[in-house]
Structure formats: structure tokens, C-alpha cells
Amino acid sequence: MPAARELKRLTRLVSGVLVVAGLAALVPVQNRIDAENGIYGPIADVLYMPSGGLLGRLSLGNEGLLAAIYWTRAVQYFGSRSLAKQARFELLAPLLRITTELDPHLLIAYRFGAIFLTEKPPEGAGQPEAALDLIRHGIVNNPAYWRLWQDLGFIYYWNLKDYRRAAQAYLLGSRQPGALFFMKAMAAKILAQGGDPATSYELWMQLYRQAENEQLRRNAEIHLTAIRATIGMKQLNDLLARYQEAAGHPAKSFEELVAAGLLRGIPVDPSGAPYRIGGDGKVALGPRSKVLLYLVE
Amino acid sequence: MARIWSITWHTFKEAARDRVLYNLIVFALLMIGASILFGQISVGIEGIILVDLGLSSIAVFGVLMAILIGIGLVSKEIERRTIFNVLSKPVHRFEFILGKYFGLLLTLFVNTGVMAAGFYVALFYQKRSLGPEDLLPLGAIYFILLQFALVVAWALFFSCLSTPVLSAVFTFSIYVAGHFLGDLRFFGQETHSRLVSGVTTLLYYLLPNFADFDVITRTAHGEKISGVLFTANSLYALLYVTVLISAAVLVFEEKEFR
């Protein structure tokens, strides 16, 4: 009976169409949901959790797992270049607090927080106090881990510019088991020349070498570049001053210095773009420069 | 059609009398009761804890129920050979699938109603009076029901393909995996491989995004869920369930019962 076969074919056809069309239709709907949820997507619960301790107790023994999940979200949300523009760094502090309350030995979370919490917006949260709280919590729970002292030192040095305390932190850290030699050296250098670009360069170089993931490495890199640029620009400014003294008037372009034998060629910044001389007679970054000078302010 | 309704109703009757379900409901109610005690540990957050834990209990036990009865939808009928009784009668195969699905959904609906009633009793006991803000958990419960609709549909689909035990395992795995699709997509994007990134993005849209329905914590803190989210999630669930049921029908039409 033809009708029976037709019904079977029709059923197959309709089902197949529904499967394909349904799956395709899911895409815009999911996107709409994602848009509506916004930041709440990856880290909703953090905003509301009263404490990591309570969350840990509720997790019935899975604190480590939860900590890993929260840490993953932190990296996903704050560490991704693709999301960098949308990140609201003010949410980073509570996220890291809960993560480290769930797992006080998650060392990378402390390092991450130390850097991105102190960094000024838009690169970071600009909350050095929060960073200090985090690191102190880390040191309390991991007192012998020398790198946390390094992070503490970093916070005092870089953002708070409290060189005495920074040096103290490095010194204390240098006494912990396994500490590398540079800790002691840094302590001394900071005391002697805190704020000096060369000192800062070394500090960031250590962070660069120790970077545990892409975000941290890249972050250290752009800082190193900026510091190198600063050092280079200072040297160029000295040269400009010498030229002005010698020539009696300020240089308007670097060609003049080349002609005067003070330079071998047009100077380029660490990103490869040529410097220019600004309206105030001092060195400035060229238009094509990728150096983020403001990091070093 | 009347036949689909009959299958729905009798599936419900059969499932609702299942001893295991009673036990699960009792556990859920116990959890809700316990969360009152829990809240008394920390001052100031009893209300939050009750809503948070209470709703989470409903969600977790409901999913367990969904999986346990869900696997009995088709694969158990095939194993126990009760399916011969139905399919030898003038019933279209797709009617069987639809009837079974709605029957199980009805069972979950009723069970959730019982658990929700327990929840509100606990809430009333704790707060002594209920206000309009206490309607918020109903919204969360609606989202939980949407989750159930999805889980059952998955259980039904797997049930057509494999044994009861495997169906349970697969369904549970999908449920867990469906909470981490965002992370999956992120990791795919961060590897600098177009292929991996493409695959993870495909999976992001293909696999069921259960995380969409997680509104319990927000609700516990008194945040309203936007109308857009209600509509969008309802639509998502509807579409996905349609996909799964259609796929189940496709598989089931070709199935032979030795």
C-alpha cells in the first residue's frame, strides 16, 4: 500500500529537516544568550559567593577541582588577548580571592594577581592594596615559597614605589629555601637605586624568565620593551642636550645629529619604529611605534 | 493524538510508581531541610544558603531522576521486551517516542512540583512570611525544568542507540560536559591552530550548553533574570529538544526488535 511507504519517507524527511534546521537555529539563539549574560557567563558566581571557605565546604571535598575551575575562568576572562578590551578588571580581585581561598597553594594565581591587580587600567585593575592582601594571604599559607616574596617586592616597587619595603621583601625572600641569588642582588640594588630604569629592567627580566604562561610572558615583554625605550630615550635626550649646547639651537630632526657625527643613523625604538623629536625638543615615539610607554610612568 | 496522550499517561503512571524516585525525592527534601541548618552557621546569609542549596538539590536530584527513568524509556523496554506489546498495535513509531518523552517529562514535572513545594515550606519556616521577592526562585525552577527537558531528551536519544547502562553514562557525561563549553571554546581559541579552534567552536554550538541555565546563584542573591533570558533559553531548549527527538525518531524508525 503506497500510503504506508510514503508515511515512512515523510517521517524520515521531516525528522531530518528538523535536526538540521534545529541545530542551525541554535547558533543565533546561543549568541543572544551569551550577549545577554555578558560577563556573568564565565564568572557569575564569584560576585555572590560570600567566601571561598564556605564554597569550599559546600563543594564536599572538591575544593581543588573548584579552585581549578575558578582559576581557568580567571585565565579565560582576564588573560585572553581576545577578551582584553572587554575585561572588567575590578572583578579580578574577588575571583582570585575565592580561587586562593579554595586552594591556598595555587601559586600561579598569586603571581597573576600580583601583576594584573597592580597594573593600572586598562592593562590591569590598578588595585595595589588588593594585590597586597592577596600576596599576604599567599605568604601566610606558603611561608617558605620565595617567589611570593618576590611578588610582594614587585608590588611595593612597581606601583607603590615603596623602595624600602620592596627591598625588605626581596631580602626576606632571599633567605627562603631555594631562593635564587638574584633576590639578594635585587634587594641591594633597590635600596641603592630604586626607581632607576636599570633596576626596574632587571626586576622585569626576572619575571620574564620565570613566566609560567603566555600572558605573564607577554606582559613582562611589553614592560621590558617600554623600559628599554625609556633608557634609550634618556640617552637620546642627553645627546640632544649636547647638540643644543654645541650648536646653540635645538635639533629639529635626527638628521642634524647624524650630520654632526653624534649618531650613526636615525635611531629606532625597540619596536623598530624610528624616534622623532617632539615639539618640546625632546625625544618622542614615532607614529608607528608599538612601545607602550605609559606602562613606565 | 489520543494515542500519544495514552502512551504519555501510562508512561507517567509506570514511572511515578517507581520506588527509586520516591527515595530520590525524600533525599531532596532532606537536603532542603538540611540547608536551613546550614544557613545557621554563618550569620546573615541563611536566606541565600537556603535558596542556593535548596534549588541546587532540586536540580541535582532531578537530573538523577531524569537519567534513571530516561534510560528506561526505550532501551529498557527493548531489553525487557515490553516494547512488543506496544509496537504490535496500530501505533506509529514516532508516536511511541513522543509519548514516552512527554510521559517522562510529566513525571519530572510532578516530582519537581513536590520538591518545590518542600522548598517553599522550608522557606516559609525560615522567613516566617513570604513576600513578592520569593517568587524569584520560581523563575530559577523554570530554568531547572528547561534543563530537565534537555537531559531527558538526551536520555531518550541515547536510549535508542544503546543499552540502559551506557545510556545513563553517556547522558551524565553530556550533562557534565555541557557546563564547560565556554572553557572548551576558549582553550580552542588560545591554541593558535585554526583547525582546533574551528572544532571547539563547532562543539560549542553543537553540544548542549547547560551552563546557560545556571541562574541559581543569581537568584539566591535576589537578582532578577531578564525577560530576554527567559525567552532565549526557552527557545534554546525547545529547539534542542526538537533536534534530539527528531534524531531519536530517525534512529527508532529503522530499529529492529529481535
Add this chain to the structure above:
Amino acid sequence: MPAIETTELTKDYAVGFWRKRPKRVLEDLNLEVASGEVFGLLGPNGAGKSTTLKLILGLIFPTSGAVRIFGSDWRDVSLRARIGFLPENPSFYDNLSAEEFLNYAGSLFGLAAGERRRRAAKLLEQVGLAEVGDIPVRRYSKGMVQRLGLAQALINDPELVILDEPMSGLDPLGRREVRDLILDLKAQKRTVLFSTHILSDAETLCDRVAILHRGRLQGLGEIGEILAMGVASTEIVLEAPSPGVQDSLASMGVSAVRTGERVRLSVQDEAEVERVLEIAVREKVKVVSITPVRLTLEDYFMEKVEKGKPVREKFDRQALSRKG
């Protein structure tokens, strides 16, 4: 129009994990079940009986060949409204009662609520489950489950009743009841198709039988024809025949076995039987018994299945080896 008609019906299953090889479980089955007859499907386990029944009901699909029911293609789901089916070793939902299940079954046929209840009650009565109709089926014994199976097969007042091993799990009383039920169905002019490996049941119930073995049709015929396939021989027992009589018999070529006072004769054809009886009457020899040793279904079956020795030879040996 025949109730069921199969044409070159073939079924293969794919066997094996990686490379699927087809296993043929039914080959080129040509069968016709006429309206109103009781048809038996016989064969040892694995012969293809269940396969055939399931192909008719659309539970499995033919690899090739056709099945027509009431003249229509098997795919027509609405045909099943006229069919009642009892699966082998039936199983029902644990938590529903027999009444509820029959109500469910009836609803699937589109019967109205009142009608369903009426028929359910009547059927439960008929199969002897009226007292236990409201307890959950999981507490039923195997025999009770079988009876519920029969009840649900009849809820829709079917023209065609298909039963897969209906006697299995029943005690002799139960089997008698099922036999009576089938005869009852026949009296109501319904068509009954059932499979069994119990030959005596088929003998008493069926108009026609088909014998399946290893997926092939080995034999098909009316019971009456098969059983009348000659009186294989006649056994005549005489009491104390005189030596003279014995000599006459011996000269006729009739084989005889003597046990005490009695002589047991195995006589081949009708004419010889008459002559023996003439001799007995003339010589005033007492005839204790005259028993036609007929071909039973079992012999027919064994021949078809074993394809071994011809039937007749086996008979003589059987007859002669029986002690007095």
C-alpha cells in the same frame, strides 16, 4: 483473500563486529494463511518461527520478499488494528496492574473508555485473572503473565490472532485452557497463526502446518493429509493362535512376535489385514486388538528435519520393538 501471504520472504542479520557478514535466518518463505483457519508454524528452536511472526508484525524488516496482510502491504500500521499478538515469553510493565494494562492496550486501539473497561473485565474473567486484576504485574507468576498476554492479544476483538509459543510457561491445566481458547477462536471464525515446538498441540489444533528448519520451509500441508499419509501399518494382536495359524501367517509374509500367549503381528497393507482377520475368524482365534499405526506429526516432522531414513522403515522397527 488470504489473511497472510508471504512471497519469497527472506531475512538476513548482519553478524560480526568489524566486517559484517550477513547471516540468513529466513530464506524464500512462501506461505499463505487462509482466513478462518488455524495455522501452525512448527520447527526446532532457531528455525525462524519467531522471525516470521515478527516480520509479519513489522517488528523487524524483510531483507527481500513481500508480506501482505489482508491483501495490504505490511507497512500499513492501521492493519494492526485487526491483529492480536502474543509475544514469546511476554513481559509487562512492573508497576501497572493487569486492568490498567488492558486499559492501555485498548486505548492504543482507539477503543472508548467504557468499552475498554467492559472488554478488560470480560477478558480477565476469560483467562482466569479476574481475582488479581488490580495488583501490579510484577507480582504475577509466569503462568499469570502468559494469560495476561492472551487477554491483551484479544482486547481489540481481532480477526487475526498471532501467538508466539502460547503454551510456554503453562502447566498442563493452563495448556488445556489455551487449547480450548484457540478452538474457541476458531469457532468464532477468526484466523489463528501460532508457533510451537510442541507437536501434539499442533496436531490437535491446526488445520494446516508449516515446518521450518534452519530458516527454510521444509514441509507444508494439511494435518489431515499428513496424518492420513497412509496407515503405515496395522498392528494385530492375537491370543494363542494355533501353530497352524502361525504357519499360514508366516507364509503370507507377515512378521510376528510372540510374547507369552500373545502374538503381535505387523501387517502392511489393507488387503493383508482383511486376510489375517479372515484366518483368525475361521480358526476361531481371539483377536485382542487391531491398532492402525499411523504416521504422527512427529514422524513427519522428524523426517523433514532429519531428512534421514524413510518413515516406513522406522515404523516397523518401532512396532516390533514394543513389548507386549
